[in-house]
Amino acid sequence: MKTHYDVAVIGAGPIGSYTAYQLVDKGFDVCLIDAxxxxxxxxxxTGVISKEAFRRYDLPSESILSRIDSFVFISPQGQRLEYIHPDVFAYVVSREIFDRALLALAQKCGADVYLHQQIITIEHSSQYYRLRSKDKKYRARAVVLATGVNYGLHTSLGLSTPPGFLYGSQVELPSSSPNQSSRIEIHISQSFAPGSFGWVVPISNDHSRFGVIVEKAATLGLERMLKERLHFSSSRFDKMRIKQKPIAYGPIERSVRDKILAVGEAAGQVKTTTGGGIFYGLLCSEIAVDKLQRTLKSGYSLKDYEITWRTALVPELDIGRRMRESAQSLSDNTIEKLFKFVKQHRFWVELLVPRINFDYHSNFLFYCLNSFESFLKK
Known part of the structure; x- marks a missing residue:
């Protein structure tokens, strides 16, 4: 078994696999390791990925379950604000097919893949890093942590962890609105998603993913949304099928040390608005590979990776946090007033629509915050 590599990528999720693929494509010996x-x-x-991300990164089309061309915001009392795009702007994917396709791409390109291998320790010598699992050892000149929300190695390597976490809860069920397979519903109410939202995302003509993203009690919030908002009886869903996971909320303070870097959710490169991490992770993977190439071939410091990705994303992450903080203080009654305001001011909507971007939210959010600042103080 080969044990010496230019780069060891830990984590074979989509960001780790895509990073390994890019590195091999640039001529490096790479191993991809996952527990x-x-x-x-x-x-x-939820598996919602923009059409632009699919185009830009040539993502696996075989993973697509549904195509999205509209979304509707629904207020606590049922007011609706709908946006219909002229074309499909996002896809909903099967993460199992999506992840495995990217892993297969990395492996086909030449990455050595080691599964069921949890890295326990990483030690640095003058020339390389020594990585050890329970029964295997590896050596690499550089290491990429693409471990998602698992930060077990970060502290020992001198990297930090996210400043906080949100919690997402989700379940797949028969649709509450059959035959709406191209529209996402965004449900807003402080009763089940304080300062946040719930969703119904179609995966076929008759099934959807139902979920919420909140600071705590995500499973309880989802149960409330299903019962109180969507009027599901307890017999329509099994509580045991509801799954919950933590989501990095904010970037880690330090994502580089020597020739080790973190990418994707392992670096907190996750939208603070929706909790989505695929696009930001792929974007930062590109940056990471560019900087690793310069480091391994010419000896440049990897610190430029930190500077570059923060310049690209921190303004987006900051405005998302600001929006969430503002939303925490809203009552359902105030939310109803906001919906009414938007419905009565079409000129405002006409100015808003050009600012809508699926992957970059800051322009849209700045406009909303500035528009509503005085209104919310009434």
Whole structure:
């Protein structure tokens, strides 16, 4: 078994696999290591990825379950604000197919893949890093942590962890609105998603993913949304099928040390608005590979990775946090007033629509915050 590599990528999720693929494509010897045996299985993720991300990164189309061309915001009392795009702007994917396709791409390109191998320690010598699992050892000139929400190695390596976490809870069920397979519903109410939202995302003509993202009690929030908002009886869903996971909320303070870097959710590169991490992770994977190439070939410091990705994303992450903080203080009654305001001011909507971007939210959010600042103080 080969044990010496240019780069060891830990974590064979989509960001780790895509990073490994890019590195091999640039001529480096790469190993891709993951603690799991079955990649993509039982992943808790809504799976909504922009059409632009699919185009830009040539993502696996075989993973697409549904195509999205509209979304509707629904207020606590049922007011609706709908946006219909002229074309499909996002896809909903099977994460199992998506993750395995990217893993297969990395492996086909030449990455050595080691599954069911949890890295226990990483030690640094003058020339390389020594990585050890329970029964195997590896050596690499550089290490990429693409471990998602698992931060077990960070502290020992001198990297930090996210400043906080949100919690997402989700379940797949027969649709509450059959034959609406191209529209996402975004449900807003402080009763089940304080300062946040719930969703109904179609995966077929008759099944959807139902979920909420909140600071705590996500499973309870989802149960309330299903019963109180969508009027599901207890017999329509099994509580045991509801799954919950933590989501990094904010970037880690330090994502680079020597020739080790973190990418994706392992670095907190996750939208603070929706909790989505695929696009930001792929974007930062590109940055990471570019900087690793310069480091391994010419000896440049990896610190430029930290500077570059923060310049690209921190403004987006900061405005998302600001929006969530503002939303925490809203009552359902105030939310109803906001919906009414938007419905009565079409000129405002006409100015808003050009600012809508699925992957970059800051322009849209700045406009909303500035528009509503005085209104919310009434």
């Amino acid at each position: 799991k045996q079955n990649i993509g299985k039982n992943v808790i993720c």
